[in-house]
Amino acid sequence: MKELPLPRWGVKLQVLTIAQVLATVTGVIGVANGLVQLSSWWRRSSKPPPAPAPADIDKAKDVLAGLVTEQWRNETVLWSIGHPEPIPVPWRSTEHEELMDRPRLIARGALSFPSLNDHIATMANDFRALRSRRLVIIGGPGTGKTTLAVQLLMELLRTRLPGEPVPVLLSAARWNAETHPRLHDWLAECLGMDYPALHAEGSGPDTARTLATRSEVLPILDGLDELPGEARAGILAALNRSMYDCDQLILTCRTAQFAESVEAVGDVLAAAAVIEPSPLSTGAAADYLQACLPARPHHTWPRVLAALRQGTAPALAEVGATPLGLWLVRAAYIASRQDPSPLLDLGRGDPSTLNDHLCDRLIPALVSSRPPADGPAELFRPHHAWDPEQVRHWLTYLSQLLGGDSHDVAWWRLARHTPTRSVRWAVSLSCGLVVGMTIGLLAAMPVAGVVTGLMAALAVMIMSRSWFTELPGYADFQLHGRLSFLVRSLRDGLIVGLLGALVGWLMSRGSGALTVGLLSGLAFELTIGLIRWVEYPTDTTTARSPRSTWQADRNLTLLRALSGLVIGLMGGVIGLQAGINPLAALVGGLLLGLLFGLMLGSHHAWLAYKLTIPHLATKGRLPLRAMRFLDDAHRLGLLRAEGPYYQFRHFELQKHLSRQYRVELNGDERRRTTSGLPGLDGEPLSCDSRREPPEVRA
Numbered sequence: 001m002k003e004l005p006l007p008r009w010g011v012k013l014q015v016l017t018i019a020q021v022l023a024t025v026t027g028v029i030g031v032a033n034g035l036v037q038l039s040s041w042w043r044r045s046s047k048p049p050p051a052p053a054p055a056d057i058d059k060a061k062d063v064l065a066g067l068v069t070e071q072w073r074n075e076t077v078l079w080s081i082g083h084p085e086p087i088p089v090p091w092r093s094t095e096h097e098e099l100m101d102r103p104r105l106i107a108r109g110a111l112s113f114p115s116l117n118d119h120i121a122t123m124a125n126d127f128r129a130l131r132s133r134r135l136v137i138i139g140g141p142g143t144g145k146t147t148l149a150v151q152l153l154m155e156l157l158r159t160r161l162p163g164e165p166v167p168v169l170l171s172a173a174r175w176n177a178e179t180h181p182r183l184h185d186w187l188a189e190c191l192g193m194d195y196p197a198l199h200a201e202g203s204g205p206d207t208a209r210t211l212a213t214r215s216e217v218l219p220i221l222d223g224l225d226e227l228p229g230e231a232r233a234g235i236l237a238a239l240n241r242s243m244y245d246c247d248q249l250i251l252t253c254r255t256a257q258f259a260e261s262v263e264a265v266g267d268v269l270a271a272a273a274v275i276e277p278s279p280l281s282t283g284a285a286a287d288y289l290q291a292c293l294p295a296r297p298h299h300t301w302p303r304v305l306a307a308l309r310q311g312t313a314p315a316l317a318e319v320g321a322t323p324l325g326l327w328l329v330r331a332a333y334i335a336s337r338q339d340p341s342p343l344l345d346l347g348r349g350d351p352s353t354l355n356d357h358l359c360d361r362l363i364p365a366l367v368s369s370r371p372p373a374d375g376p377a378e379l380f381r382p383h384h385a386w387d388p389e390q391v392r393h394w395l396t397y398l399s400q401l402l403g404g405d406s407h408d409v410a411w412w413r414l415a416r417h418t419p420t421r422s423v424r425w426a427v428s429l430s431c432g433l434v435v436g437m438t439i440g441l442l443a444a445m446p447v448a449g450v451v452t453g454l455m456a457a458l459a460v461m462i463m464s465r466s467w468f469t470e471l472p473g474y475a476d477f478q479l480h481g482r483l484s485f486l487v488r489s490l491r492d493g494l495i496v497g498l499l500g501a502l503v504g505w506l507m508s509r510g511s512g513a514l515t516v517g518l519l520s521g522l523a524f525e526l527t528i529g530l531i532r533w534v535e536y537p538t539d540t541t542t543a544r545s546p547r548s549t550w551q552a553d554r555n556l557t558l559l560r561a562l563s564g565l566v567i568g569l570m571g572g573v574i575g576l577q578a579g580i581n582p583l584a585a586l587v588g589g590l591l592l593g594l595l596f597g598l599m600l601g602s603h604h605a606w607l608a609y610k611l612t613i614p615h616l617a618t619k620g621r622l623p624l625r626a627m628r629f630l631d632d633a634h635r636l637g638l639l640r641a642e643g644p645y646y647q648f649r650h651f652e653l654q655k656h657l658s659r660q661y662r663v664e665l666n667g668d669e670r671r672r673t674t675s676g677l678p679g680l681d682g683e684p685l686s687c688d689s690r691r692e693p694p695e696v697r698a
Contacts, residue, residue, distance in 0.1 A: 058162075060198060060207045061216055065166045067195050069157050072150060072169065080327070080637075081147055084291050086120065087323045089144045090278040091137075096255070099138070099262055100274040107131050107273070123148075124155040133218075133248040134272035138255040142324025142652055143277045145252040149220050152250060156218070165218040165248055166211075170194075172221040172251070173407075177234035182242040187219055188212035220250040225257035226407055232257060233264035240270050282308050285320035292334050304340050304347075313347030315354045324650055328358040331637070336365035359656040363395070364388035366636045382632035384625075392657075394629060395638065397621045399648070399657035407654070408645035411550055411627060412605035415468040415612040423611050424464050431595060432457025438591055443584035452588075456595060463599045468612065472644070473537050473603025474552035475559055535560075535601045549644040550627055553606040557598070564597015565590055 076082060094100060107130055127135055137145045149169060156167045170190055180186035191198060191208035198207045211217050224232055232253075243249065251269065253261075255276060262268050280288075286308045293301060307313040308320065319325035333340045338361075346354040367388040373381040398409055401417055432453040440449020535556060572589030576582055598607065609626075617624040630646050633639045638653070639646045648654035 056207075057210065057214070057216065060211060061166050063197060064168070064191070064195060064211065064217075065157055065160060067197060068153070068166065068168055072153055072157075076150060076154060080330075081150060085288070086151065087144060087147070087280075087288055087326055088284050089148070089280060089323055090284075091123070091148070091275045092278055094138060094274040094276045096259065096274070096276075099136075099259060099268060101268050101271055105131065105271045106134075120151045120155045121159075124152060124159060127152065127156075127250075130273055132245070132271040134269065135250045136258065136269055136272050136274040137250070137252045137276075138258050138274060139277045140254060140322075142322045142650065144323035145254075145277075146222050147323060149222050149250060149252050153220055165216050167218040167220055167250075169220040169222060171226070172224040172235060172253075173226045175221070175235055175238075177231070177238040181238055183219070183239060183247070184209075184212045184242065187217060191217065215244060215246045215248070218248045218250070220252075222252045224251060224253035224261070229257075229260060229264065232261040236261045236265050236267075236269060240265075240267060243270070279321040280323075280326070282311060282317045282320070285317070285326060288326060289320075289329060289334070292330050294334075294337070298337070298339055300339060300341050300344070304343050307344060307347060313344065315349050315351040316343055316347030318351040319354050319358070324652060325355070325358075328355070328362060331369075332358050332361035332365045335369045336361075337369075338365065355652070356656060359653055362653065363392045363638065366638060367391055370636055382635045384628055384632055386629070386632065390623070391629075391633070391638075393620070394622055395633065395648075396657045396661045399654045400661040402654060402658070407647045407651065409630070409639070409647065410645050411546055411609060411630070412470075412472050412553075414616065414622070414626065415605075415608040418612050418615050420468045420612070423615060424461055427464065427611060428457040428461040431460045435588075435591055435595065439584060439588045442587055443581050452592075456592070459599065460595070464604075466602075467604035467608040470602060470604050470608070471537055472549045472553035472605040473535050473556050473601070474549075475535065475556045535603060537603060545641055546644050546646055547627065547631060550606065550609075553603060556601070556603060557606050560597045560600045561594055562597070564593040564595070564600065566593070567596060568593015 100106070127133060137148055139145050153167045153169050156164075160166070168187075168191070170187075174190065175186050180189065188206075188209040188211075191212060195208070198211075221235075224235065227235070239249065239251075249269075249272065251272070268274075286305045289308075290301075290305055304313075304316075308316055311317060316329075320329065329343070332338070333343065342357065343354075346357055367386060370381050372385050373383055401413075402409065434453075435456040436449040436453020438449075439452050440446045443449070568590040569586075570589075571593060572586040575585030575589055598604075613622065613624060613626050616622045616626070623629045630639065634641055634646060637649060640649045641647075
């Protein structure tokens with residue numbers, strides 16, 4: 001009878017033998033793989049990269065031109081630019097001579113752009129005729145500055161001649177002149193991030209940097225006015241300081257902000273022509289709307305167009321004098337096939353009232369006129385069905401989060417606008433309960449389960465405090481330029497591995513325990529070191545899209561979770577060596593390892609997003625699938641994507657929704673005061689619950 005335990009120990013020894021073999025094989029494979037990568041890197045770095053051949057540069061430019069064309073062809077369809085015809089905005093050389101350089105530096109002979117018609121081909125030719133091919137497009141809000149920039153981009157791409165640079169449109173708000181004082185350095189980084197195909201196999205080394213430094217790219221910087229005053233002035237100074245004589249440029253900015261920047265710097269943009277729009281005539285506005293009408297329009301449209309041409313609807317004429325106003329009329333009444341009679345009544349009143357009415361009509365009109373797509377190939381229709389009133393409510397909430405100055409809707413910032421203490425308590429208690437019950441039941445040790453559960457809950461509560469303010473990150477496996485950091489990250493693994501071997505030897509005083517302890521310690525610290533090396537913060541100035549940053553941070557979280565499971569497996573093996581119940585050792589080790597892996601690192605934006613969105617959804621502020629909603633709002637034309645941010649396509653719509661939120665908030669507070677009802681989001685509107693933390697660009 002005393003021999004009965006032997007089979008159990010035999011099983012344990014067999015498990016340990018298998019674990020040792022697997023750990024040894026894995027370690028050998030890992031070391032061999034590291035040696036191969038190190039050898040490959042050494043061969044690449046031991047000799048200088050060859051200079052790019054002209055054929056390689058031309059090929060890279062053709063690749064970049066194709067990528068930019070594909071990207072902005074989709075956006076022009078989404079924005080309805082040029083369909084059925086471009087809005088005929090008259091552009092002219094600015095009357096503000098203090099904003100423009102001396103004429104002889106801008107053009108040879110007579111200054112170009114004395115008067116522009118609506119033909120984009122002519123405008124592109126006039127741009128090419130400029131001495132340095134530098135252009136500043138100024139104007140008020142909603143006057144078509146970005147639209148003209150996109151039209152010039154597409155026309156310059158369509159008619160690009162050999163040797164001409166490739167136009168690339170970028171948001172000026174992505175440029176931090178303090179971090180990148182030279183235009184070419186920032187431009188190279190943006191190209192490398194936004195167009196990874198430039199790094200494809202067969203491309204020359206540092207293709208993006210080569211194109212940027214050799215002036216083979218024409219940067220079109222859109223929205224300089226979206227930056228604070230000092231940042232705007234810094235970019236203008238950096239442009240004048242870093243541009244070569246052969247560098248070309250197109251820049252858009254509101255007139256007032258550009259004038260402030262020029263005054264702050266004390267200089268204009270060197271050798272750049274400056275143009276501004278004239279108001280659209282009532283006849284041109286009416287002709288454009290008539291061209292957009294279907295073959296059988298509503299019977300009221302002739303009266304509306306006649307009133308616009310004859311000047312009997314002054315409010316409609318003022319709203320229609322800008323491209324934004326015409327787009328609102330088109331989206332609210334033409335695309336949705338609605339009765340345009342309100343345009344006659346409101347068109348004789350106050351222009352601001354008509355503008356608010358069009359903004360109110362915009363969301364339901366776009367949602368109803370663009371039903372969900374049947375398949376992923378339809379890029380310009382939403383992928384899901386949404387209720388227009390809910391869309392308006394959610395966008396209104398986002399608009400009041402942004403306030404009056406900020407433009408960027410960042411998915412990782414949503415966690416900052418909800419109380420996190422209750423979320424952290426709920427997550428901590430849940431983790432502690434699961435860990436404690438699992439270990440207590442499987443090991444038949446209730447006290448150990450309670451202690452372990454309390455420790456797990458306390459660890460999650462402490463570590464999760466910073467999750468809700470962290471920026472997104474991504475996993476970067478590139479060795480180039482980061483080998484020393486990799487060595488530093490893995491160096492401590494040897495020391496911890498020896499400590500693990502010592503722990504294993506003290507636990508069982510055997511060579512098997514020594515091997516298991518050594519391998520477990522190495523696996524533990526090497527895993528942590530690799531996570532430290534791989535984890536990299538997302539550069540929000542060069543990120544490609546909101547969805548890509550969301551997915552990158554999610555993948556980083558999954559990588560940490562997988563690493564935690566590896567650590568947990570090693571811990572389970574050590575538990576087996578210590579004589580713990582096999583099931584309890586393995587399951588408990590994997591569970592604690594998973595929890596440990598999730599807490600590793602300094603980028604938990606996706607995890608914080610997943611924890612806080614349910615809270616916002618229960619309050620009715622956002623849908624549970626918030627990223628799907630933001631993606632579809634972009635496809636509907638309500639938002640636009642700029643790097644890692646979503647932005648309201650038109651700032652006027654953002655301001656309108658923000659004002660509407662305050663009106664509804666005040667009305668709801670009055671009703672609550674008189675009847676005791678809860679607030680808009682289902683909770684009393686105390687002073688603290690109404691105030692959101694100010695949000696500015698990170």
